[in-house]
Amino acid sequence: MAAERGRPRLARDTIVGWMVLVLFVSLLSVVIVVRESLHVSVTERANADVTQEIEEFRTFTRTGVDPETSRPFTTAERLLTVYLSRQRPGSGEVIVGYVGESGVVTTSYGAGAPDVDEYDLTRDPAVLRAAEQGTSGTLDTPAGEMRWARTVVDVRGGDDAMLLVAVFTGEGTAEADRTVRMLTLVSLGTLLLAGVISWLVAGRILRPVRQVQEAAAEITEHDLTRRITVGDDDVSGLAATFNRMLDRLEEAFRAEQRFVDDAGHELRTPITVIRGHLELMDDDPASREVTMRIVTQELDRMSRIVTDLLALAKADRPDFVRLGEEVDLPALTISLEAKVSALADRSWRLAHVAEGTARLDTQRVTQAVLQLAHNAVQHTADGDAITLSSDVVVDPDLGPALTISVADTGPGVPVAEREHIFERFAHGEPPDGRRHSGAGLGLSIVRAIAEGHGGRVDVGGTPGEGAVFTLVLPTHTPASHDHPEQT
Structure with missing residues (x-):
């Protein structure tokens, strides 16, 4: 040191x-x-x-x-x-x-x-x-x-x-020589004073550099909270830049740690189930068939969990949402209706179709709507109605915005649970008391997609009568979310 x-x-x-x-x-x-x-x-x-x-x-x-x-x-x-x-x-x-x-x-x-x-x-x-x-x-x-x-x-x-x-x-x-001697003495005094002042000023100017060095030496992977005091001069911009870099590193580390924790937490159960059934499996063909069916189901569930975790990990990247060319909204709505209607035997309805165009990431929007539709399927029975609709409205916060809603006739979402259900591994408490399978990552992905577009996702409906999930996406995306198309 x-x-x-x-x-x-x-x-x-x-x-x-x-x-x-x-x-x-x-x-x-x-x-x-x-x-x-x-x-x-x-x-x-x-x-x-x-x-x-x-x-x-x-x-x-x-x-x-x-x-x-x-x-x-x-x-x-x-x-x-x-x-x-x-x-x-x-x-x-x-x-x-x-x-x-x-x-x-x-x-x-x-x-x-x-x-x-x-x-x-x-x-x-x-x-x-x-x-x-x-x-x-x-x-x-x-x-x-x-x-x-x-x-x-x-x-x-x-x-x-x-x-x-x-x-x-x-x-x-x-x-003349006396004048020169006097000038020489004054110059030497000035030189000494300038040396002292420049020493002090240089120390003040280089203080952010010294603080950056000390902070870099003290920061470890377990403590990324150290920050440098920022002044108001040009060199202090180095400290501000370093602080922003630490913010990004801390956020990346938290995201990595959260991903590891989430993966370990959610994958532990299917691994335990698979190991237990494999250890108890005998030579009886019927028993082997049951065991293999259970193992396959658990592996499929693990695959879905890993896919969802990877999607959430990518949500922290600036290229998570890739805006392309203007999207025709009627065509997008018809395409979404065709895809969600194949999810399950429900009474699928299309209530309204938005007109016009908007810059969107079509793949991410489709992923979010399919997740909302899958969520509606889980909370309804065969023949129940699920309604898809889209519209262009003027939102108080976003201005001109595209709304895509998925409404079901299930048990609905209690008001107290509407914020909680978007957290990772959160499972809402429906009025009917029934819990549904899943890792609790789907709605987190939906919210990440909406926020990646600069929008949000709203929850409505009356508990006991059904739920309405609405994507609200600005039709003119803010610059901070405007990422170029990447291949």
């Missing part, structure tokens, strides 16, 4: 594992994309700041004037001094002005830029070499990555003015 119960947990682990793996890959992809996006954003912002400063300086050199003379600048040093005094460098930004070959004029630092004691780019030969070789670029410095650009302006009547703009991306990159 322990090994079997491990299988649902394995399925649970697989479901949770795949969910966590998919979520992990998704969150990892998000973290990587966010990290790269933030780093690219820092780089683009640094490039934009450098470009903006260079463009502003170029604009200033073209349109700016010396505030003291209100005339264009005449020296590079004055140009750079005035320009730098008006600038407010951005975060991590450093602006340096150079005059010809005389060196640095001034340096302006923005917030987050490295301190001079930490790193002085004006004293870094690599910066000067790079500025001499190009107009922009990226350098790795002791203070981190630096993105720079420079521009040179000719001042009329003086030295050239060079402006170098540098932006250190270390602070922006560090902020």
Whole structure:
């Protein structure tokens, strides 16, 4: 049992594992994309700041004037001094002005830029070499990555003015990394929470599967009553299907057990009779003839019992009644009258003939009517009247229905016995007190045939004056009873 119960947990682990793996890959992809996006954003912002400063300086050199003379600048040093005094460098930004070959004029630092004691780019030969070789670029410095650009302006009547703009991306990159770390921690927490929730949800979803397994392990041929609690989700449909299967198995087992019990109960008597007579049989021809006649009668009775039991066993199958094409009701009634009139020497009468057609199992209907007629013969004497009739009526429960009645002039059926007589091996108690031979299966077969058509069998008449048995069959059979013709 322990090994079997491990299988649902394995399925649970697989479901949770795949969910966590998919979520992990998704969150990892998000973290990587966010990290790269933030780093690219820092780089683009640094490039934009450098470009903006260079463009502003170029604009200033073209349109700016010396505030003291209100005339264009005449020296590079004055140009750079005035320009730098008006600038407010951005975060991590450093602006340096150079005059010809005389060196640095001034340096302006923005917030987050490295301190001079930490790193002085004006004293870094690599910066000067790079500025001499190009107009922009990226350098790795002791203070981190630096993105720079420079521009040179000719001042009329003086030295050239060079402006170098540098932006250190270390602070922006560090902020981006802090954001990524926070996102990573949140993702890990989400991953853990999702794992716990998926574990619980998977357990709830797989509970019907686990219950099916446990029920299947506990069910035996002696106990088919175990059922599984059905929920309201899709997977619970498995439990509902399993319960329906158990219902069918239980019903099949009960039918089998009932058949065995019925057969053993009813066949025991003729077997005992046959054995007793055979054990007492001697060599006298007359005695042997009597014994063989009794044995033959008992064997015939056993054969009828077995035939009836097989018919009742088939009544639980969906193909017990096989509906064919539309049946002509007048022809069916005439055929039934011809068959029942050959059963015994009675005053057979045909009171009414139904008109129209209906979908019926002709063989089963004939079997039921012959059984009712045989039952009437058993409860009447030679010359007594037995009346057969058929009609099409509107039944309150079934709508348009075919009725086939067999009425006799026998002792009738007491009202208290009318439900009981349709049970297996039931023998009614007629008013005259006479019991008739038979296994008590005939009326059970009649009821099974009627119900197989979606109809019923009614009992009427007045006790002491006769009985009326009526088959009531719908002329349009419900879908649940509509089985295709089988061969």
